[in-house]
Amino acid sequence: MQTNFSPDQLRDPELAESNTILRTCVHCGFCTATCPTFVLLGDELDSPRGRIYLIKDMLESGGPATEPVVRHVDRCLSCLSCMTTCPSGVHYMHLVDHARTHIENTYRRPLPERVLRSVLALVLPRPWLMRLALLGAGVARPFRSLLPGKGMMAQRLRALLALAPRRLPPPSAAQSPQVHRAEGKRRGRVALLTGCAQQVLAPEINEATIRLLTRLGIEVVIPRGMGCCGALTHHMGKHEPAMAAARANLAAWSAEAEGEGLDAVIINTSGCGTTVKDYGFMFRAEPEPWRGRAERISALAMDVSEYLSRIGYAPTRPAPALTVAYHAACSLQHGQKITVEPKALLRRAGFTVVEPAEGHLCCGSAGTYNMMQPAIATRLRERKLANLAARRPDLVAAGNIGCITQLSGGDFPLVHTIELLDWMAGGPAPASLGPLLAARAA
């Protein structure tokens, strides 16, 4: 596609990168069809091709972002379904990331929105603050319908409170910095990203990961100094906080990699995985040692399902007759192109695996999207739940805490894939399956 940047603009490495991406797009329009917001809203401005055009215009003009552009870019889930569809290989993710940074730097949002975004950016990446906030939200949750107003802000606050769990699990000691020794002969050594929101909302996911990996002979390191991957702030266009979070992780993992060595950096929250795998790009213009570290860590980063497929997994007990609907998280299927492994592992574990129609469409979670765009997120949630229900599963498995939270409260329990794999290889049954299993036993 034709672009219109001045030679001066193209000296800026960020703009040069975006120009290269735009030049790859031939405007064929394939991406529109698989974009969740286009499917729902039926306006090309809410499709990847429309956004690419809006972003192109905004970047070419060089001026500050305007409200219409912000509106349509904000509605993008960053699910990256368009990147799976695109025959030309347009790197939409890097383009929209650039646009978000440009918006954050040049556009002044209304005050309540600024406050909400700052609070989310402050709280979500910090487990102790998140825990505190959730305890508060838990108290406020029953009163959310009393929140006045029909505006976007009131909707957002109600959505925030609705997402808060009724009961917060106690903190898990397994997630604090330490080394979990391999059982038997050590076959490998990995670092585990324990995540930020996930370790507060569902510590059982990290516990299952650690149990299963150590049982398979893998030493699991929880390095000191590691924290949020940076995705939450990165997707808000808050460049510096995202880079700071990434740097902390790079320092922690590099120390391990350069010390006793690492075979992989394991990530069991696929949203984070997409970002960690992109560290190499994020740090491409940074000075050493960061650039080199980022490249090496991105190459080591692996989703837990990817790693298990590589080292081999086998169940140790017969699986109960359960039909598992596999919900493909966008960050896994589109962001990391991991589509086969989780299903193959679940089948290997002995489950009957089914997939919903429209599996490529996002469930609406998308990081902070379900808090910032509750109306669209709710429609996507309902559509996803209906597609899942049509397959009549006993339970749903997914590889991302965001999706698990978003889809909870439907007619079936939700678990992380790793919890099922751990269960069939000697771990405890996932607690959330309690009622289902009790009903089966009766």
Place this chain on the structure above:
Amino acid sequence: MIALPEPKAEVLARRDDIVAGLRALLPADAVIAEPERLRPYETDGLTAYRQIPLAVALPSTTDEVAAVMAFCHREGVRVVPRGAGTSLSGGALPLADAIVIGLMRLNRILSVDYADRVAVVQAGVTNIGITQRVQEEGFFYAPDPSSQLACMIGGNVNMNSGGAHCLKYGVTANNLLGLRIVTVEGEIVEIGGAHLDAAGYDWLGLLTGSEGQLAIVTEVTVRILRSPEGARAMLAGFRANEVAGACVDAIISSGIIPVALEFMDRPAIHACEAFAHAGYPLDAEALLIIEVEGSVEEQDRLLGQIRTICERFDPVSLRVAQTAEESAAIWKGRKGAFGAVGRISPDYLCMDGTIPTSRLPEVLGRIGAMSREYGLQVANIFHAGDGNLHPLIMFDANDPASMHKAECFGADILKLCVEVGGCLTGEHGVGVEKRDLMDVQFTPTELDQQRRIKSAFDPGWLLNPHKVFPLAAAAA
């Protein structure tokens, strides 16, 4: 460069009133009028031509379409219909004084009747959406343009779209039973029905391929077919484009009709392989994808016959897909081929001429020669069995000289198609792209006859008036 008709100054002057009129008819989010939100609607799949419209209307029902049409008719405002905006001939290119009516919100499948094998769908349903809806019951909708993932059935009707599998099943026109249309005056009219054949004149035949110039299509009744028992694709690689072209002619003239017979040359093979990882032969100069379907015995028999024919042309490789996944990858690459060319060139012009298959070797040779003459690379990806060529001329839109050369090269290819007894467009439509070449194909009298049909439906020439006819003929 394509000229657009002069915008009507008096319409431009009433812009605010016209937008206010639209807002009175449609919900708030269904009218787009701010300049920066209009820009993404300035073009379609042919980005070489661009024009920001006066406004965009996004109706959700036939009644809303009718209301907008009646309003535009009353106000003398031109209208450009748009589906998914995937046209490669500029079929959805706006005008400065026109309202773009986007039909993407009419995206519901209204009914499916398996007993009578009929589906009624709104114009904004994607082509593949019909098949996706009926495939679990063992049915499919046959015409399959390569953009079928995104392109919409209303656009298919207006361009009489084809596709890889049309060799056996025919194009859109052969798979339609009825239409619901809105006339330029805003009247809702039903044409045809859920059965063969409609009473009276063949209005369906007239409207199919009318490029949005006669009416707005809002609902389509299509025929759905039983899926075949199975299908298998063979990949045959050859040493030269001309050799592969001769092989196509040999297969077709032997009386075999494969369900699809597709051609890709070296640049296309490499670009598509990078996208689809289909195992295309990277050492071949040209590749044929030949698909047969039916029972296993039928497939084996046909593949055997085709293999014997291919072997006469000294193939570099012959391979039959062994699994459904392999077949899927082969078609993913073929259907994404135009986009995949984006990996090797920032821009392309896609031609759509059709020729008798016996002339394939000669025409491919002459296109190759022209490519060297113009100094522009060409990727050939096309429906060989139908003789429907799609040379993609690669150029750089950031360089105006390159763009001009590409246009001249494209015109020369299309003139060549007409010269050897073919025509300007197989399935993409004339649009704006081939408009000025219409008098290569037609005499003034023939053009005038077509123009009078347009005038009978749309006396004021409000509907997509800048397409199909050379501007002088349109103004006559």
